[in-house]
Amino acid sequence: MERRTLTDEERRVMQEAAELGMTGGFVVPIYETSGQVGLVSVAGDITEIDEGVRSALTLGGIYVHNKLCALRREGRSRDIGLTRRERECLEWAAAGKSDWEIGQILSISAKTVNFHIENIKRKFGVTTRIQAIVAAMRQGTLTAP
Numbered sequence: 001m002e003r004r005t006l007t008d009e010e011r012r013v014m015q016e017a018a019e020l021g022m023t024g025g026f027v028v029p030i031y032e033t034s035g036q037v038g039l040v041s042v043a044g045d046i047t048e049i050d051e052g053v054r055s056a057l058t059l060g061g062i063y064v065h066n067k068l069c070a071l072r073r074e075g076r077s078r079d080i081g082l083t084r085r086e087r088e089c090l091e092w093a094a095a096g097k098s099d100w101e102i103g104q105i106l107s108i109s110a111k112t113v114n115f116h117i118e119n120i121k122r123k124f125g126v127t128t129r130i131q132a133i134v135a136a137m138r139q140g141t142l143t144a145p
Contacts, residue, residue: 021045026054028061032127040064069125080123082141089116090142094133 006014017023025043032038040061049057082090085106092102099110099117106113117129124135136142 017043026057028058028065030062030065032125038065066131080136080139080141082120082123082136083116086116086120086123087141089113090120090133090136093117093129094136094142 022043022045024046025041026046026049027042028040030038030040042057042061085108088106089102092105097105099113102113103110117132120136121127121129121132124132126132126135133142
């Protein structure tokens with residue numbers, strides 16, 4: 001892999017980090033369903049990280065990112081408006097139904113169900129349907145199945 005040349009500002013940041021003892025570290029990339037990319041970085045005088053620690057840092061990074069996103073959403077404290085069809089799909093997903101099963105129940109295709117579920121996840125700013133169900137329950141949009 002070919003490395004790109006750092007800009008003067010990037011070199012300055014790297015130099016300042018090194019002066020503070022941050023000569024190594026580990027970065028957890030976070031890919032959101034919205035297309036945004038974030039990262040959680042752990043830095044210090046780390047030279048090597050074994051696989052167990054790497055796994056723990058990855059899990060911790062994902063947890064920290066999700067918690068920060070939740071706090072950001074709470075700060076907005078706005079009601080997420082779901083359409084009637086999105087609410088129906090989410091209710092059936094909370095009951096453990098697959099996209100195909102929900103489609104059969106609602107007389108729509110599994111692809112359309114998936115479209116609604118993805119819209120719900122985007123509206124709540126989450127990455128999984130479980131997180132969407134929990135977010136809807138916390139907001140009061142969805143009651144326990």
